Amino acid sequence: MYRINENYLNLQGSYLFSTIGRKVSAFQTANPDVPVIRLGIGDVTQPLPPSVITALHKAVDEMASAETFRGYAPDLGYEFLRSAIADNDYKARGCDISADEIFVSDGAKCDSGNIQEIFSDDCRIAVCDPVYPVYVDSNVMAGRTGLFDPAAGNYSRVIYLPCTADNDFVAELPSEVPDIIYLCFPNNPTGAAITRERLQTWVDYANKNGSLIIYDAAYEAYIADETLPHSIYECDGAETCAIELRSFSKNAGFTGLRLGFTVVPKALTCGDVSLNSLWARRHGTKYNGAPYIVQRAGEACYSEAGKAEIRELVGYYMENARLIREGLTAMGYTAYGGVNAPYIWLKTPDDMKSWDFFDYLLEKAHVVGTPGSGFGAHGEGYFRLTAFGTHENTRAALDRIRTL
């Protein structure tokens, strides 16, 4: 008699964004004529940049002819894309990362969920609190987190790193040494950024204690402050303690196209085992490469035209971030983030619970956001709004909130 992976039963409720989706659907069913504005899930709204569209059409045409048709992609990604990434995202910023340390994938969500597979099931993980749910849930599924304590809102074996207004939403070094540390900057959900100096303390800590950092840099394109690091490899010694995740979703609008990559430096070894080789083996066995046409679309993001178009796209969303942050502040809300990140993290009024504020905003203003408590215990009393709407909807949402 076969048995299921019982760790799944230790997951709390459904995936956060599925729950939001269901609540919004229920509201829309009950109120079919009420237009809802969605500033909840971090999905983009603007079309793909022209350079990307051109590259897609061209690649589709290649697939129509036997001479230029492409079948299975190389497991780890096409050389043309891996080289463009190495040159533009790393070498141009002084990071010594080469094409064979880059693994192309169908997105940072998949990579951030799958990366834990190459580590032992008894590793203890540390996460920021609040945190993107996939880091925790994928480790729950693997049995690393211990049981959930409903009173504390925590898993017993996870080391939570509180991110609060007191520490500018940048976690302090933990008192207990974790095996694996998840960091995400610019941060989802708080919109906080990290300085190079502060990130260097994490790298030094990891190297000293034999911890591994999984650094999610999916939002690096939103960094406005030129002194902030875009990659963890801008810190000395990161190549011996850190894996970095990147995405094309939020900079180039690939949420529906699916492309991302993971950097596993060759210098990253555990004893005499190369993590680069382990991840290559994982990719080679359980993955079959991102679509050729999508990899060509990714390559187009690194052309001069593509870069300019992406800057414009990021600028469009950052104008929303400014509108939301300044608008909410003018209304008397306390709002964080939105300067180097596309997320605004606001304190709920009158100490409302996050889900209560979610329901209140949905019912009264017909605006969808994300309850902070969905990201962890320290997110309670906070609420996330995203800058990924249209200007029109963003302004309309603020007008509605203003009337509450």
Next chain:
Amino acid sequence: MYRINENYLNLQGSYLFSTIGRKVSAFQTANPDVPVIRLGIGDVTQPLPPSVITALHKAVDEMASAETFRGYAPDLGYEFLRSAIADNDYKARGCDISADEIFVSDGAKCDSGNIQEIFSDDCRIAVCDPVYPVYVDSNVMAGRTGLFDPAAGNYSRVIYLPCTADNDFVAELPSEVPDIIYLCFPNNPTGAAITRERLQTWVDYANKNGSLIIYDAAYEAYIADETLPHSIYECDGAETCAIELRSFSKNAGFTGLRLGFTVVPKALTCGDVSLNSLWARRHGTKYNGAPYIVQRAGEACYSEAGKAEIRELVGYYMENARLIREGLTAMGYTAYGGVNAPYIWLKTPDDMKSWDFFDYLLEKAHVVGTPGSGFGAHGEGYFRLTAFGTHENTRAALDRIRTL
């Protein structure tokens, strides 16, 4: 100090097709002027069907405009594709499978590697021998297989089901009851097909013994004999014991486009836990949907024009299968498969070892095939050729083999 998943160290060598790739590269580097014909890895060579190309261009255009742009896809796939699959692949064949039992993915390789995650780590698996390596390797990574015994060429906890000429390459029911049984028909690598009656005995066995069948039907489009089942759900009771994997790679040529799906019936429960819900949770947490444009391409495969184009494509490759099977037989080889499957499974001449025959064929005929022993101990002394080449290359390969 973090630790790696030591199960990875229990994997044998590199992934089969990576090894072949390296051997061919080495030969090509040493012999840059020798044209090599590849009938090894099961990659297609013909361009995407016109209906698919049209659908792709149209969907790309939609992504270029804010009004029609699509961001994150539904986790489990767009309704338009799931319905087309349910109607055409299942309801049309009398199988009671509905859209919400279908999970769209980026390919059957990923699904066949990931599906084991929802089961307990102590489940014992059974595989046919020879077998597609991903089933075993993904379970090695999860720690289910026990240690590898080099003398036997087997993992200690895996139940191997010998597939030999004596049983027409269709495994007999095992004497020890496995928890999870992997079956693949039409078979990769042997090209064998299974009758409905024989498949029914497996379904009955699984239901009686509480085993789960993972049924890989990636090659169902190649079935020529109309009496053979295309889906395991053509058997009575399969909905309570079987998950089915499907692919668009081999019928519609999507190897470089990436699209597949998994069927998890709602009637499939383990105790009171729904496997459909477990897989939905896995998909929702670690996956972010197949690209919109690729799902539209998948939908086009079910249009009348698309179906006709796919029949033509399958016919093209099956003509190669016929050429290879008949050609080799005329040369005195013993060849199996190639009638309801795009693979020909041939006995090596003079009891040569599979890898010796691989090297011999590469060096003397400059033809690449796949050593049978790479698929398991009972594949030793066999060799796989695929029908996915061009007619020209297939004929040329046979001419070269004839001169040996």
